[in-house]
Amino acid sequence: MPTNPTNPSNLRHPALPVDSSSLSLSIDQRLGSFHLQTELVLPAHGVTGIFGTSGSGKTSLLRLIAGLEYPDSGVIQLGDQVLLDTRRRISVAAHKRRIGVVFQEARLFPHYRVRGNLTYGMPAHASARFDEIVELLGIKALLERMPGTLSGGEARRVAIGRALLSDPQLLLMDEPLTGLDGARKDELLRFIAQLTKQVDIPVIYVSHDAEEISAIADHLVLMKAGRVVASNRLNHLLQRFDLTHELGGFDAASILEGRVDEHDATYNLTHLALNDTHRLVIPGTSAPIGSPLRVRILARDIALALTPLQSTSYRNQLSATIEDMTSLSTSPHSVELLLNVGDIRLRARLTRKSWDEMGLHIGKQITALIRSVSVAHY
Numbered sequence: 001m002p003t004n005p006t007n008p009s010n011l012r013h014p015a016l017p018v019d020s021s022s023l024s025l026s027i028d029q030r031l032g033s034f035h036l037q038t039e040l041v042l043p044a045h046g047v048t049g050i051f052g053t054s055g056s057g058k059t060s061l062l063r064l065i066a067g068l069e070y071p072d073s074g075v076i077q078l079g080d081q082v083l084l085d086t087r088r089r090i091s092v093a094a095h096k097r098r099i100g101v102v103f104q105e106a107r108l109f110p111h112y113r114v115r116g117n118l119t120y121g122m123p124a125h126a127s128a129r130f131d132e133i134v135e136l137l138g139i140k141a142l143l144e145r146m147p148g149t150l151s152g153g154e155a156r157r158v159a160i161g162r163a164l165l166s167d168p169q170l171l172l173m174d175e176p177l178t179g180l181d182g183a184r185k186d187e188l189l190r191f192i193a194q195l196t197k198q199v200d201i202p203v204i205y206v207s208h209d210a211e212e213i214s215a216i217a218d219h220l221v222l223m224k225a226g227r228v229v230a231s232n233r234l235n236h237l238l239q240r241f242d243l244t245h246e247l248g249g250f251d252a253a254s255i256l257e258g259r260v261d262e263h264d265a266t267y268n269l270t271h272l273a274l275n276d277t278h279r280l281v282i283p284g285t286s287a288p289i290g291s292p293l294r295v296r297i298l299a300r301d302i303a304l305a306l307t308p309l310q311s312t313s314y315r316n317q318l319s320a321t322i323e324d325m326t327s328l329s330t331s332p333h334s335v336e337l338l339l340n341v342g343d344i345r346l347r348a349r350l351t352r353k354s355w356d357e358m359g360l361h362i363g364k365q366i367t368a369l370i371r372s373v374s375v376a377h378y
């Protein structure tokens, strides 16, 4: 990779607001007829999902951050460290960026045992974390195995371990679940979601799978044709009616974070506290009491009633106010609603006929009905 670019562009890259360890970037790159023009400031903690249709520029963006590609012009800064500044002819080499990368395929060294793969590129000071990370990834029994003998999920976990042991300041994951089948994919997805909570390294997670992003991301960057359409907290973007189409693939839904309050062993249900006053009954989980849990409720899985119902199979009845409503030209039979449940926002979808017949309006108090069996948890 060149360190003295000969093509400084005349594009202006405005100063970006930088938190102590956030990632900020301003990139301009032409790849054939494709033009990546991206300005972003990403959080220093948690998982940022990069979502967009095929060819929107997700992988190109990741490769630029990793230092595997060099843009026509741009600035990339991780915390107070400038990784790239084409105008000042600064470019930190990929291997010096302290960025761990996990690709679509594990890319393990075939002639090294798992142990050798894990320690490859591990700085001496990171060796103290070897046992902890091996434990966390559940790969102790695999240490003496050759990569060719591993299952896809095992190999992916080793690749994640190798990236973590390189002592990164930032972890990039490019579709790390590609090619895994349903059960293994779910298992590794839950595992990565847990891992990102335990390891306080910011993660950028590229995927075109809405379910994966819903399970894992705190922040979402929505890309289209090389540009950032929106960048904000996942929940915030999911509430935006105007992005319903852009978030194609995401069913209109709400992501809620709660705490496990109680397990009902008789019926295998879990009670989740959403806040001081609201609870949800969801399918049973093994999550310990008090632990955080994320749930996703699809807009189409919420029904409304004017008053609480007495005899009903709906296990969840939340008192709510209609905060906003719109109709989308793509579905003229329905209306999109935003419900206010205390400090929580819920998206709901009804037929326009129900909206009219029930005399609903913005500001009206209603009861939101949610079937327990419809709630997905991660």
Ligand SMILES: Nc1ncnc2c1ncn2[C@@H]1O[C@H](COP(=O)(O)OP(=O)(O)OP(=O)(O)O)[C@@H](O)[C@H]1O
Pocket (backbone or CB within 6 Å): 031, 032, 033, 034, 052, 053, 054, 055, 056, 057, 058, 059, 060, 061, 208
């Ligand atoms: N070296 C290159 N030369 C020409 N075009 C390129 C090059 N690299 C990428 N592109 C084009 O840039 C666009 C963005 O590619 P990129 O791989 O970043 O998209 P993506 O969002 O990751 O897609 P996918 O979800 O399919 O992996 C595509 O149209 C691709 O064909």
